[in-house]
Amino acid sequence: MKKLFPIIAFVAVALASLVMAGFAYFATQEAARIKFAATADDAVSRIESRIDLHLSLLRSTQALFDARGGVISSSEFKAFFDALDVDGNFAGLRGIGFLRLVKAGDEEVAERAISRDHGFDRAIYPASAGPWRAPVVLFEPMDEAGRQAIGYDMMSDPARRVALDKAMKDDEQHASGLTMLGGQTGAAQKFPGFVVFVRLNVRTSPDAVDANGKTTAGFLFASFRAQQLFQAALSRTPLLPANIEVYDGSPDLERLLYRSETPPVSLFGDRLLVQRTMTVAGRQWTILFRPTSAFTPPSSRAIPVMLGLFGLLLAGAIALIARYQERAYDAVSELHEASEKNLVEKDLMLQEMKHRIKNSITRVLAIARQTASGATDVGEFSASFAARLQAMAASQDMLTRSRWQKADLGDLLRIELGQVFGKDLPDEILTGSQVLLDEKTTQALGLTFHELATNALKYGDANAIGALRIDWRLQGVGRDRKLALNWRETGQSALTAPAKSGFGTKLIDLNITRELRGTITRDFRPDGLKVAIAIPLPG
Numbered sequence: 001m002k003k004l005f006p007i008i009a010f011v012a013v014a015l016a017s018l019v020m021a022g023f024a025y026f027a028t029q030e031a032a033r034i035k036f037a038a039t040a041d042d043a044v045s046r047i048e049s050r051i052d053l054h055l056s057l058l059r060s061t062q063a064l065f066d067a068r069g070g071v072i073s074s075s076e077f078k079a080f081f082d083a084l085d086v087d088g089n090f091a092g093l094r095g096i097g098f099l100r101l102v103k104a105g106d107e108e109v110a111e112r113a114i115s116r117d118h119g120f121d122r123a124i125y126p127a128s129a130g131p132w133r134a135p136v137v138l139f140e141p142m143d144e145a146g147r148q149a150i151g152y153d154m155m156s157d158p159a160r161r162v163a164l165d166k167a168m169k170d171d172e173q174h175a176s177g178l179t180m181l182g183g184q185t186g187a188a189q190k191f192p193g194f195v196v197f198v199r200l201n202v203r204t205s206p207d208a209v210d211a212n213g214k215t216t217a218g219f220l221f222a223s224f225r226a227q228q229l230f231q232a233a234l235s236r237t238p239l240l241p242a243n244i245e246v247y248d249g250s251p252d253l254e255r256l257l258y259r260s261e262t263p264p265v266s267l268f269g270d271r272l273l274v275q276r277t278m279t280v281a282g283r284q285w286t287i288l289f290r291p292t293s294a295f296t297p298p299s300s301r302a303i304p305v306m307l308g309l310f311g312l313l314l315a316g317a318i319a320l321i322a323r324y325q326e327r328a329y330d331a332v333s334e335l336h337e338a339s340e341k342n343l344v345e346k347d348l349m350l351q352e353m354k355h356r357i358k359n360s361i362t363r364v365l366a367i368a369r370q371t372a373s374g375a376t377d378v379g380e381f382s383a384s385f386a387a388r389l390q391a392m393a394a395s396q397d398m399l400t401r402s403r404w405q406k407a408d409l410g411d412l413l414r415i416e417l418g419q420v421f422g423k424d425l426p427d428e429i430l431t432g433s434q435v436l437l438d439e440k441t442t443q444a445l446g447l448t449f450h451e452l453a454t455n456a457l458k459y460g461d462a463n464a465i466g467a468l469r470i471d472w473r474l475q476g477v478g479r480d481r482k483l484a485l486n487w488r489e490t491g492q493s494a495l496t497a498p499a500k501s502g503f504g505t506k507l508i509d510l511n512i513t514r515e516l517r518g519t520i521t522r523d524f525r526p527d528g529l530k531v532a533i534a535i536p537l538p539g
Helices: 004-067 073-084 108-117 144-149 158-167 228-232 304-372 376-399 411-421 441-461 503-515
Strands: 093-101 138-139 177-180 193-201 216-226 242-248 256-259 274-280 284-293 467-476 482-489 518-527 528-536
Touching: 004 093, 004 193, 004 216, 004 228, 004 242, 004 274, 004 284, 004 304, 073 138, 093 108, 093 193, 138 144, 158 193, 158 242, 177 216, 193 228, 193 256, 193 411, 216 228, 228 256, 242 441, 304 376, 376 441, 411 441, 411 467, 441 503, 441 528, 503 518
Parallel strands: none
Antiparallel strands: 093 138, 093 216, 177 193, 193 216, 242 256, 242 284, 274 284, 467 482, 482 528, 518 528
16 A cells, blocks of 8 residues: 555546646636627627617607608608718618508509609519508618619518518517518619518598597518628627627528628637527527637636646656655665664574584584594594594585585585595596585585595595596475485495494494485495485475
């Protein structure tokens, strides 16, 4: 768990930072959405204010006709229109006019009114199979396009007819759907727009009769060019950083009334797309708003990124500090363990040295007693005792060089044989793989090899070293592992087993059978001696 702490700390701090960065990101997005939604609401308010102003003109015209009982000449209508200063106050208004409502077949009534008011004859057009006709009999401004509009039957246009049917049923204003203005006059340039209608009622009873009966004499209308109308509504400062699309009804390219010239930016995609609906003279419009390059979010998008990067750096720093602390703690723990271990090892070494010294003294005393009991004089005792001490010292020296770990069997044989036969030993006398011996086995075999070599030199011929062959191998595995060593001496003649065993032979047997719990057999052949030694080796 301690080793996992830096990783856990990094993951925890990184996740917390990323969560905070995510919240910051969504907060900036929400702030941008709210700000842009306020921009869209401002645009809707501007459009509604402008349209209300234009529709108030239609109400004023209705009041004029009501005051005159529905009867007004073209000159009076022109004077009223000129007083409005349409170009300065009502940008986007194409014109206003009056439609006379007549039944199909009574078109002459409207044609006579046109001839009387305008001084020219105009047949009602286009032909229509409907039960009602609603031709234009008054229109301002009376420019060339307006002059061409006189006599045009708006009932013939499906989009206008729907609005006229609604206006015929009540006194409210009703807007038509998307209409291409100028199309009915054959003009080369056409403009997307819409027309708003309101019916004009006149009294049907004479003044002498106390009655309030009214009938629909026709319709007042105002036509609007959508492009100019919306530009006028949205052009006042401050300019709105929004691309605006206005649709008649659902968002469909065939229903597009207006699209602002400034394109939207792709940076925000549709995340900040705002949709609003508004009702104009009983007609529902859909308005889509998208931000332009002039739109600036209330907070930078770099803040969440910087917060996330800072969090990751902080998580990395915390994990690094935790890692260093863990390493420092491990180092202190290892140092403490090493100190404790060194103290224990020191105590063990002291105890082991005491034990080894005691064992060595005991062994030296035993060798001295046995050597003295078999010696004939002091000189013989001194030589035998010194040689055996030298064999023990050689084994101790090998163990000391290996720091009391292991001694190699081959090296042990070379040292012991070298003390007896000299340093130059033929390579062929030793055959076997590497075998590592512990302290007890090394000391016991060192004395054994010394005694065997001394006997070979004492009882063999002059070239005893050349007639000596030693080989060994390992047998078994694990706890059953044994060392099998063969010592062969040749070149001797008439060799027989001795009648009495000397101290050297006893020392060899004690080392092998008791010290090492092994076995030893001697085969006295006519041509030489063969000794087979088998001792168990610790796994």
